[in-house]
Amino acid sequence: MKVVLVGSDPNGLRDALEAEEHTVTVADVGNRPGLEEAGIHEAGVYLLTEMSQATSIAVAKDLNPDLRVVVYAEGSLPDFASRQTDLVVDPDLLDAEAVAEEL
Template sequence: MTTRAILAGPDHEGLGAALEAEGIDVERVDGILTASVLDDADVAEADLFVLTDLDEATAISVVKERNSDVQIVVYSHDSLPEFARGQTDLAMDPDLFGVDMVAEELA
């Protein structure tokens, strides 16, 4: 079974390509992460939700509401807001964790 990930936000470091190189099916979404945008990306069937834009951290709650089994991963230089910490499984800073290392770990 193929792992399915939603990558939400800009991908300046190339994490999406690294995830795909590990055999993960990546759906990319950008912009304002409304419930309908996440539904269109089929978040209910995702194994991973990777957020790179913490201005959109409220999407974490929506994702968990629609898919309680999804693994929430934050990959950003910014600090994770307090309200989202309890629902996030893994938070990593791109300065400390390269995309290849992250992709390998998530695969």
């Protein structure tokens, strides 16, 4: 599956995803040009690791309405973003390998 990862990766999520044979592209900033360059149109999963970029969820869903949106970060999402998010995981509760296996 193609996964677009947005944000930093302090927990080794990219490596864990690739170990599960997912194709991962990274966009440091979740704006329209960054997401398009990362291949959001072909992605099956949008994986956000920074709550500060929660507004990018709406942009990603606008570009690819069929995306599965997963947030892997501490904190809480604003209401507008939580309605478009399929799964929110706190890194303190599940490690990167467990998340990669479930995708």
